[in-house]
Structure formats: structure tokens, C-alpha cells
Amino acid sequence: MEAFATGCVPIIAKCPLSSTSSYALSPNNLFPAGRGEILSQRIDYWINHPQDLKMMSANYQNYAKSLTVQFSAKKILTMMKNAQKNYLSN
Numbered sequence: 224m225e226a227f228a229t230g231c232v233p234i235i236a237k238c239p240l241s242s243t244s245s246y247a248l249s250p251n252n253l254f255p256a257g258r259g260e261i262l263s264q265r266i267d268y269w270i271n272h273p274q275d276l277k278m279m280s281a282n283y284q285n286y287a288k289s290l291t292v293q294f295s296a297k298k299i300l301t302m303m304k305n306a307q308k309n310y311l312s313n
Contacts, residue, residue, distance in 0.1 A: 224246070224287060227283035227287055228284060228290075229284070230280040230281070231283070232280050233252055234251075234253070234265045237253050246286075251265055251279075252265070
């Protein structure tokens, strides 16, 4: 997360024991674990599509903003206030 928050576009291995693949924003950010040839294809894609890379870099920087502790704390506080309002109105 720290890397893509700075604009690095990840290529993430998808494997059954890891939830990291949930951070993939497109199929080109994902490859099946242990499949080096597909990883190579993903790397080639980003090298050969610099405009897509630039756009995805910005997308990841924006996405990272929704994963900060501060953002999550504000969201939880809002949820708690709404729950309190709902409880008091019933």
C-alpha cells in the first residue's frame, strides 16, 4: 500500500492464502501466483502502455487515500453516530 500510495503501479499475485489481490484495480494489476509467464505479460503491458500506466498511477494514489487510518476512523465515527441516532429514534 505504501508503494502504490506514491504512484507505483503494482502487479499483485493472486493466491488463495492472501487477500492482497483485493487491491488490484484492473486485470493488468493481477497474475496467478506461480505463473511467471503471466507476470511477464503484465510487466510488458505496463511498459508498452505508458499512458495507461500514468492513469493507473493516479488511480492508485487516489485509491490509497481511502485506505488511510484517518479515513477509516472518520468512517467508523460516522457509522457510530448514525447507529446512535437510529437507536435513539426507535
